[in-house]
Amino acid sequence: MFYRETGQFKTSYEQDQAMLPILQDRYFIAVLLAFAIVGVPLLASDYLFLSILIPFLILALAATGLNLLVGYCGQISIGHAAFMSVGAYAAYNLVLRVPQLNFLVVLVLAGLIAAAVGMLFGIPSLRIKGLYLAVATLAAQFFIDWTMARVKWLTNYSSSGSVSTAPLDIFGWQVDTPVRKYLFLLAVVAVFTVLAKNLVRGHIGRTWMAMRDMDVAAEIIGIRPAYAKLTAFAVSSFYVGVAGALWGFVYLGSWEPLAFDINLSLNLLFMIIIGGMGSILGSFFGAFFIVALPILLNHAPGWLGMTLSTAMVSHLESIIFGALIVFFLIVEPRGLARLWAIGKEKLRLWPFPH
Numbered sequence: 587m588f589y590r591e592t593g594q595f596k597t598s599y600e601q602d603q604a605m606l607p608i609l610q611d612r613y614f615i616a617v618l619l620a621f622a623i624v625g626v627p628l629l630a631s632d633y634l635f636l637s638i639l640i641p642f643l644i645l646a647l648a649a650t651g652l653n654l655l656v657g658y659c660g661q662i663s664i665g666h667a668a669f670m671s672v673g674a675y676a677a678y679n680l681v682l683r684v685p686q687l688n689f690l691v692v693l694v695l696a697g698l699i700a701a702a703v704g705m706l707f708g709i710p711s712l713r714i715k716g717l718y719l720a721v722a723t724l725a726a727q728f729f730i731d732w733t734m735a736r737v738k739w740l741t742n743y744s745s746s747g748s749v750s751t752a753p754l755d756i757f758g759w760q761v762d763t764p765v766r767k768y769l770f771l772l773a774v775v776a777v778f779t780v781l782a783k784n785l786v787r788g789h790i791g792r793t794w795m796a797m798r799d800m801d802v803a804a805e806i807i808g809i810r811p812a813y814a815k816l817t818a819f820a821v822s823s824f825y826v827g828v829a830g831a832l833w834g835f836v837y838l839g840s841w842e843p844l845a846f847d848i849n850l851s852l853n854l855l856f857m858i859i860i861g862g863m864g865s866i867l868g869s870f871f872g873a874f875f876i877v878a879l880p881i882l883l884n885h886a887p888g889w890l891g892m893t894l895s896t897a898m899v900s901h902l903e904s905i906i907f908g909a910l911i912v913f914f915l916i917v918e919p920r921g922l923a924r925l926w927a928i929g930k931e932k933l934r935l936w937p938f939p940h
Contacts, residue, residue, distance in 0.1 A: 651825025673827025700827020708819030862923030
């Protein structure tokens with residue numbers, strides 16, 4: 587009964603179109619943000635920050651970017667880790683060659699460079715779709731991997747191919763501890779999440795969804811396919827490029843081209859399938875699931891008094907990932923986000939049957 591809308595009257599278009607029209611949702615988000623900002627830094631350990639929270643926030647941002655393309659525009663991509671790589675190496679070279687730039691400016695520029703590359707590889711989407719487009723994005727993954735490994739200028743002529751970064755300095759604030767990294771990422775992800783939510787609720791988001799649902803009908807009513815598809819690739823690659831820069835600078839610290847291989851691309855795709863395609867919230871659910879599951883599998887045998895080899899744990903992880911993807915595609919194609927929505931609908935009626 588506590589999740590009812592009774593008495594919540596909307597007297598203007600602004601109230602009717604609010605991002606969180608239900609008062610209880612606004613309270614929930616306010617409490618969640620307050621706990622994330624104040625409670626988590628006080629209660630969480632360094633292990634929790636470095637192993638779960640920091641990678642979760644970055645991967646949630648990357649999954650949000652991929653979801654804008656796949657879930658909202660219907661353009662399949664299995665090479666988005668390549669655009670993360672573009673963002674990471676673009677940020678590295680900007681910091682190295684233009685040290686006067688603030689890191690926030692570097693993030694935006696790295697995202698724009700990744701967006702330009704994403705639009706370039708999104709051009710095939712104007713002529714092909716479905717599995718053919720997926721193969722084209724896979725080619726982008728291999729081409730960019732090869733470029734990052736072979737063009738030595740991108741790695742500052744490092745003999746090993748790996749690059750290292752210094753601790754971040756943002757307007758004199760050193761981002762050098764797990765708590766500071768977490769708070770910085772939380773602020774960035776919150777801003778980009780609000781932007782994504784407003785994008786999909788606006789004109790451009792409706793354009794993407796029209797192309798996803800029926801591209802021929804969308805073109806008949808005046809939507810330009812080239813504009814819709816290329817903007818989806820650009821915005822998606824921008825988000826993923828920013829996530830790649832954060833992955834390299836905040837989480838890894840030093841990396842090589844293999845840090846952004848095809849496995850990361852597939853994990854991003856698993857995130858939006860399990861979390862829910864066409865849902866910003868689903869990107870967060872999927873990212874948390876993908877980050878937390880390997881840690882849970884590593885500790886579960888010890889809790890049960892069993893001893894499993896590292897190889898066995900790795901195989902179990904792959905088996906469970908595959909089984910869950912098949913399960914969600916068959917039982918609930920819209921993923922964990924849909925289950926969350928069903929739970930909210932139940933709460934709106936509880937304890938009454940209808």
